[in-house]
Amino acid sequence: MGSIPAFPAFPAVKSSLAPEPRDRPAINPGKLDGAACSGSSSLSAAGGSAGVSDTTKKKIVTGDAGYILEDVPHFSDYIPNLPSYPNPLQDNPSYSVVKQYFVHVDDSVPQKIVVHKDSPRGIHFRRAGPRQQVYFEADDVQACIVTCGGLCPGLNTVIREIVCGLHHMYGVKRVLGIDGGYRGFYARNTIPLTPKVVNDIHKRGGTILGTSRGGHDTKKIVDSIQDRGINQVYIIGGDGTQRGASLIFEEVRRRGLKVAVAGIPKTIDNDVPVIDKSFGFDTAVEEAQRAINAAHVEAESIENGIGVVKLMGRNSGFIAMYATLASRDVDCCLIPESPFFLEGAGGLFEYIEKRLKENGHMVLVIAEGAGQELMSKSIQSLDNGKDASGNKLLQDVGLWISQKIKDHFSQQGKMTINLKYIDPTYMIRAIPSIASDNVYCTLLAQSVVHGTMAGYTGFTSGLVNGRQTYIPFYRITEKQNNVVITDRMWARLLSSTNQPSFWSPKEVIEDKRQEEPPTELLVDQDCAEDDLVGIGKGTG
Numbered sequence: 060m061g062s063i064p065a066f067p068a069f070p071a072v073k074s075s076l077a078p079e080p081r082d083r084p085a086i087n088p089g090k091l092d093g094a095a096c097s098g099s100s101s102l103s104a105a106g107g108s109a110g111v112s113d114t115t116k117k118k119i120v121t122g123d124a125g126y127i128l129e130d131v132p133h134f135s136d137y138i139p140n141l142p143s144y145p146n147p148l149q150d151n152p153s154y155s156v157v158k159q160y161f162v163h164v165d166d167s168v169p170q171k172i173v174v175h176k177d178s179p180r181g182i183h184f185r186r187a188g189p190r191q192q193v194y195f196e197a198d199d200v201q202a203c204i205v206t207c208g209g210l211c212p213g214l215n216t217v218i219r220e221i222v223c224g225l226h227h228m229y230g231v232k233r234v235l236g237i238d239g240g241y242r243g244f245y246a247r248n249t250i251p252l253t254p255k256v257v258n259d260i261h262k263r264g265g266t267i268l269g270t271s272r273g274g275h276d277t278k279k280i281v282d283s284i285q286d287r288g289i290n291q292v293y294i295i296g297g298d299g300t301q302r303g304a305s306l307i308f309e310e311v312r313r314r315g316l317k318v319a320v321a322g323i324p325k326t327i328d329n330d331v332p333v334i335d336k337s338f339g340f341d342t343a344v345e346e347a348q349r350a351i352n353a354a355h356v357e358a359e360s361i362e363n364g365i366g367v368v369k370l371m372g373r374n375s376g377f378i379a380m381y382a383t384l385a386s387r388d389v390d391c392c393l394i395p396e397s398p399f400f401l402e403g404a405g406g407l408f409e410y411i412e413k414r415l416k417e418n419g420h421m422v423l424v425i426a427e428g429a430g431q432e433l434m435s436k437s438i439q440s441l442d443n444g445k446d447a448s449g450n451k452l453l454q455d456v457g458l459w460i461s462q463k464i465k466d467h468f469s470q471q472g473k474m475t476i477n478l479k480y481i482d483p484t485y486m487i488r489a490i491p492s493i494a495s496d497n498v499y500c501t502l503l504a505q506s507v508v509h510g511t512m513a514g515y516t517g518f519t520s521g522l523v524n525g526r527q528t529y530i531p532f533y534r535i536t537e538k539q540n541n542v543v544i545t546d547r548m549w550a551r552l553l554s555s556t557n558q559p560s561f562w563s564p565k566e567v568i569e570d571k572r573q574e575e576p577p578t579e580l581l582v583d584q585d586c587a588e589d590d591l592v593g594i595g596k597g598t599g
């Protein structure tokens with residue numbers, strides 16, 4: 060947590076708060092953008108009149124030709140007659156010369172960009188960016204930032220850029236760090252964050268705020284937000300964290316508070332849906348190359364050398380897949396989404412033997428969540444329980460598979476192998492982010508700040524098809540992003556490693572788990588669904 064001083068909770072500041080807890084007011088169905096931007100939407104439903112759903116908490120706006128906007132909540136949905144102010148950026152010399160700096164009220168970003176001539180326009184998300192009107196005056200803002208879940212390269216960059224974005228773009232001086240994840244809201248003192256305090260933190264791995272699993276108590280957290288007079292809450296974390304953020308937002312709205320709750324998706328596993336990819340992912344893939352290189356050097360330097368590298372990926376094998384594709388030294392990549400087997404024809408042992416005979420060495424990359432079912436069958440009493448957040452704890456599949464390979468070849472007695480197992484997982488997670496991730500983190504942080512200043516709330520900021528957007532929490536939390544093994548990207552991997560698929564085509568057709576497409580930029584955008592007829596849903 061470094062040497063950043065902590066100080067006690069602020070005394071309650073009530074000025075920015077709407078009245079105390081009350082029943083949830085009705086969502087204003089007619090407003091598309093609050094009063095945040097001038098002009099009104101010209102959208103109209105296919106049936107003729109504009110359509111905005113108010114039957115659920117979802118804000119769905121429909122338009123011509125199958126246009127759907129999955130909009131995010133705004134203060135004006137539940138707090139009437141809020142004043143708005145001109146965006147101070149218009150007087151900022153750095154930005155004032157930019158043509159059309161402010162985002163147009165009707166700008167939205169399509170989720171699906173590969174379309175056919177007659178395709179409906181489909182789902183869109185609100186484009187992120189500065190609005191002409193804001194709903195906070197700089198002196199009234201008391202922001203806070205919290206980081207939750209596992210570490211990920213780039214966390215400190217996001218923290219830095221939120222603090223600097225608030226300060227330099229909007230003149231906000233009061234930003235607090237919440238110490239040690241969600242429980243820090245009610246169990247720890249806060250950490251004052253200024254541009255000076257965060258100046259160098261992007262060069263460090265980890266999070267200067269600390270993080271944790273478990274400890275999410277919605278009521279206590281919102282009580283603490285109220286008591287401290289916080290009115291902007293920036294929540295950086297993965298799928299679990301965003302679920303927690305959604306509950307905080309619901310409680311804030313139930314109490315009628317003018318408190319913006321915004322998420323920034325963090326997941327080294329890239330398991331958050333909708334967004335193109337998560338920050339820190341490229342850093343992880345880059346750093347994984349060092350471990351794979353080492354495994355390759357070790358393996359090729361000795362007769363029948365086998366290098367085994369375990370990479371992170373609890374349920375989603377993106378790091379393993381991309382690290383494998385990038386390296387070209389990997390002979391086999393095993394991920395949670397693609398079951399495999401060890402013995403017999405078409406199994407892993409047979410393939411290893413073949414590669415050793417052909418090449419004299421081989422490199423195996425395995426994601427930590429791969430082969431867990433196989434492992435629990437082989438180790439009968441295997442139940443590692445759950446972590447504090449309820450995530451299943453995993454056995455070390457790298458150790459297990461290494462032992463299995465050793466046992467197999469020693470039992471057969473026909474081949475002496477030399478196996479080296481490398482587990483770089485926590486070393487990868489703990490490094491600072493590379494340059495491209497730093498830029499990505501900066502844009503994410505600035506986007507989320509623009510959104511909260513403009514009065515949006517209950518959203519996650521994320522990149523969709525290369526554009527910054529505001530995504531409603533429910534879209535982020537309703538499912539997980541997984542590698543689709545019936546997609547061309549996995550086919551590319553199979554053809555680059557030449558490993559067996561461990562699947563028969565019949566099993567692929569019957570596999571019900573492969574229903575969801577992965578996010579767009581990580582897949583082949585030329586891949587049309589028609590190409591995949593009969594083998595599950597494509598990526599579009």
Ligand SMILES: Nc1ncnc2c1ncn2[C@@H]1O[C@H](COP(=O)(O)OP(=O)(O)OP(=O)(O)O)[C@@H](O)[C@H]1O
Binds near residue numbers: 207304
């Ligand atoms: N369903 C949920 N409802 C409320 N809070 C949750 C929920 N799931 C997780 N949380 C809280 O979110 C925080 C982080 O969750 P978790 O440990 O699962 O990490 P994560 O955000 O998914 O990140 P990652 O998996 O990438 O490490 C924890 O404090 C946990 O209590």
Ligand SMILES: O=P(O)(O)OC[C@H]1O[C@](O)(CO)[C@@H](O)[C@@H]1O
Binds near residue numbers: 328372373427
């Ligand atoms: O050991 P910890 O810190 O709980 O986290 C391990 C998990 O966190 C992740 O890195 C996700 O953040 C997973 O890949 C991994 O399974």
Ligand SMILES: [Mg+2]
Binds near residue numbers: 208297298299
């Ligand atoms: Mg998670």
